[in-house]
Amino acid sequence: MAHEVKNPLNAMTIHLELLKQKLGRPDAMKHVDVITHEIYRLDEVVVGFLKFARPDELKLRPVNLPDLIADVATSVRVEAERSSVSMRVECSAGVHAINADPGMLRQAVLNLALNACQAMPNGGSLRIACRTSRHLVEVDVEDTGVGIPPDDLSRIFDLYFTTKEKGSGIGLSMVYRIVQLHGGEVEVQSTPGRGTRFRLIFPQA
Known part of the structure; x- marks a missing residue:
């Protein structure tokens, strides 16, 4: 079709x-x-x-998250500066690797980071962090933007759902799909007017 x-x-x-x-x-x-x-x-x-x-076939290998997130931060920096967004990365060197497709995982984190910048048209703060939590590895993408209305939270991962005037409604759906393919979970907390935090949770390698 x-x-x-x-x-x-x-x-x-x-x-x-x-x-x-x-x-x-x-x-x-x-x-x-x-x-x-x-x-x-x-x-x-x-x-x-x-x-x-029909997502591409996963090409799994051990991925060093601090390196991947540093690469994402480099890609996002221009957009962040354009939006007057200050960005900080918080990843310790001791974070466990995860088995992942590096291209897909990078796309998921990049989508969240770019969305965060777009949610702060008047400036703000973007935090990208990773840490080991027991047998899991967590990646946080947190902003101080406009937030997500409570009524929309249950729909943000639906394909084609968007609140943006020119949005396609694909980005967050792809993030959710990519994390699922890696056996992970996505958590989101948001307060309108204060910001949003997405947390990607993966099993350790």
């Missing part, structure tokens, strides 16, 4: 590019750009559905 939607989208994108080359009027180009943008948004939804329904 998703492929049957994606193939026409690809065809429309190609023909829109050809049409843009033939149109010279600025007012016409404006409408073409809007259509192009909406096609890309729809394509993102379809791709997200495909990844959610």
Whole structure:
């Protein structure tokens, strides 16, 4: 079903590019750009559905979480600075490794960190931490942003559910799916106006 939607989208994108080359009027180009943008948004939804329904095969190996989180922090830093968000990383060197697909795990933590920055449009604080707790390893992504309304908390991991004007509703669903595939759990605590903390919990390697 998703492929049957994606193939026409690809065809429309190609023909829109050809049409843009033939149109010279600025007012016409404006409408073409809007259509192009909406096609890309729809394509993102379809791709997200495909990844959610048929995720890539896990390539498990021992993953050093402090190194992975340091890499995520580097990727997030530009977005954090743009939003006047101060970021700190709290990972001790003694955190146990976990068996994980490093690419998938990085994507999950990165999604949460970027979401956190977007939840603080007027600045704030982002904390990314990892620790060993008994036989488990925990990763926290915590912000001082707008928070999540209580009525929405039970729905935030539903595919396509979003409260953002231009959100696809895929990011948190993928986070939840990735953690599930690793035999882990996701906990979330949020207070409107004060912030949100996501905690990813994994078994030790």
